[in-house]
Amino acid sequence: MRIYKKAILPRGFKAFGLSCGIKKSGKPDLALFYSCYPAKAAGLFTTNKIQAAPVLLCRKFLSKKGCFRAIIANSGNANCFTGKKGIEDSLNTAVALADSLGIKKEGVLVSSTGIIARRLPVLRIKSAIPGLIKGLSESKIKEAARAIMTTDTFPKVISARVNLGGRVVTICAVAKGAGMISPNMATLLAFIFTDADLPKSLLEKALREAVAKSFNCITVDGCMSTNDSVIILANGAVKSAAGLKAKEFALFCKALNRVSLELAKLLVRDAEGASKFIEINVSGAKNFTQAKAAALAIANSNLFKTAIYGMNPNFGRIAAAVGSSGADLCQDSLKVRVSPLKKKDIQVRVSLGRGRAQAKIYTCDLTPEYIKVNAEYN
C-alpha cells in the first residue's frame, strides 16, 4: 500500500469545481464528482438532531438499493434549518443535475456546507450545472476540493494505491473542515472514491471502521455540525474476478483507514486559527470509551487549548479536564506528559492508572484568530 498526498483519481471518476455565486467573495463554491460507471455508495452523517436538508436527502437515497453516479456539493450555504423549502431545494438540485446528466435523480447525492438558516440559491446552482458538467475531468479533483472549502486555507486530497490479489485499486478522498469540527460523527464533508469492486455491505463496514478511527477522533472546537457527511463511492472499475477475499478486504480497509486518518489530520492542521497540531494519547483507561472521553475532554478544554497557544506549561488544566470527563482514574497515579511547547506539533500523554485501554485524539489550539474568523463569519 502507498499513500499519496496528492490527487490520484481512481478509474472511471471525474470531477470539477467552479464558482456559481453562492459565496459573496466569488470564490469557488460548487463541486461535482462523477462516476462514469454506476457505483455502490455508503454514507455516514452527523448525529446532531438538527440535520441539514442535503443530509436528510442523502440518508433517504442511500437507504434504498441503487446505483450512484454523482455527488454535487456546494459551499457557502449549509441549507440547514431551512424547513421543507430546504428539502425541496436539495431535491431540485439533484433533479436538475440528474436531468442534465441523463440519469435518475436517486443516483445523485447532494451535499452542502456553509452558513446555517439561509435558503440555498438553487437558480444559481442550476445555471452553473452545464458548465460544471462540461468541466468534468480526470485531472480536476483539486478544483472540486477547492469548491467545497469554507474557511479552509488549502484543498485537502489524499490518495492511496493498494494491490488486491494482483489488481491495483486506487482510493482518493477529498474533504473540507476548518471549524464546527467535533467527532460523533465526522463534522465535515469528506468524499471518497474508489475503483475497487465491493458489495454495498462491505463498503458500509469499511467506511464505519475508517470513520471511527479518523474523522471521529478529531475535534477543533467541540461544536458538532448539522451537515457532517462522509460518503464513499465504489464504481468497481477494477474488477476482482472472484470477488474480494477476506485478506484483500482487510488490505482495502487498511488503505481506507490510512486515507481517512491522513485526511482527518489535514483537517486539524488547517483548523480555524490553529497555530499548533496536538496529538492527545490517553492510556491506562478502563476501556476505550473512557480513554476517548478523557482525551476529548482535554481536546475540548478551552483552558488547555489557550495554554498550548500561549506555550504556557499549565498542565494542571490537563488534569482538571481529565477529571471532569467522567473517566475512572487514580488521582495519585495519574501521569501527564507534554512535549516541548515551542514546536508546532505537540504530544500530550496521559495515563489514568486504571487499566490498559487507550485512545488517541487530534486537535489544535484555541487562538485569537479562531475568534476573529468566527466572529466575522457570515
Add this chain to the structure above:
Amino acid sequence: MRIYKKAILPRGFKAFGLSCGIKKSGKPDLALFYSCYPAKAAGLFTTNKIQAAPVLLCRKFLSKKGCFRAIIANSGNANCFTGKKGIEDSLNTAVALADSLGIKKEGVLVSSTGIIARRLPVLRIKSAIPGLIKGLSESKIKEAARAIMTTDTFPKVISARVNLGGRVVTICAVAKGAGMISPNMATLLAFIFTDADLPKSLLEKALREAVAKSFNCITVDGCMSTNDSVIILANGAVKSAAGLKAKEFALFCKALNRVSLELAKLLVRDAEGASKFIEINVSGAKNFTQAKAAALAIANSNLFKTAIYGMNPNFGRIAAAVGSSGADLCQDSLKVRVSPLKKKDIQVRVSLGRGRAQAKIYTCDLTPEYIKVNAEYN
C-alpha cells in the same frame, strides 16, 4: 426580604484579607472569615474526579458533627494535583490557624484557588496568620473578598436581610470566579455567612437548593474546576426562640436563593474577557434535565459565543448547538429568538416544541481577551 449589592456582615462574623506573597504580583492572596460563635456549616464541592487538597479536607471535616469557626482561603495557588504533600499543606494551614485562634483544627475550613499542580507555600501563609487575625473586623469583608480573587476584576459581595418571625437575619456572601467556570457543581469559591439559627440538616437542604438554581446555572468556558467550593456558615447569633417554622425556613431559602443567584450573575458579568452577559432560556422541553442540557450546549458552544462577541446574527449556530445536546426537539417547530446584539445584555430564547419544561443558564461571550488572559496565566 431585601437584597444589597454590598457587604452587610451578619452578627458575630468578622473578616480580613491581605497579601502573604503567594501571588508574584503582590496583590492580596489570603483571606480569613471568622465567626465569634460556633457555627453550623454545610458545603458543596466540585464533582471533578481530580479534587484539590483543600476540597478533600473540607469534605472530611464537614462529614463530621462539629462546630466551625473559620474559613481560611488563599488565591494564587489551587493546591491541586499535589498529592499527599498537598493534603499535608492544607492540614498544616488549618492547624496553624487553629493554634493561633485557640480552637480545634476541625473547626477550620481551608480553601484554595489559583494555579494547579504547584505546592502551596505554607510557610508564607503561617507567617501571615498573626496579621490576618489582628486585622479581623466587621467592616473588612471586602478586603477578604479581594484576597480570593484570581483573574476577577472586582470583589463580589451580595447581602440580604429577611424578617423571620419578627427577627431580622442577615445573609452575606462573597465569591470569586472569572474562569474555569462550568456548573456541576459550582466551579468557583463562594462563602456564605448568616446569623440565622438553623439545624445542619436544613442548612444543607437550603444550600443544595440555592446552588442548583444559581452557581450550577452559569458557565463561562465549560471547564469544570478541581477546587469548586460553596460553603455556608450559620452561627445562630440571631436566635429563633421556638426554632425555625416551615414558613420562616421558606423565607430564608428564598433570601439565600436570591443572594446566590445575584452572586452567580456577578461571576458571569466579570468572566474572563467577557464583553456580553447572556441569558439563555430554553422552553418547550420534555423535562428540566433536557432543557438545561440544551441551554448549556448553547452556552458552551464556542461558535455561538464568538458570534455574540462579533455581534453576528449567525443563529444557525444556536440550532446546531441545541441539536447536539441530545435534548428531544422538533426540527420543524424549533424556535430561536435573540435580542438586539448591540446591547451588553443579550437574551436568547429557544423553544424545543416538545413539552413544557424550561431552564435558564447564564453565560458570556468568548473574546480574544479570554484567550490572552488564559494563554498568559501562570
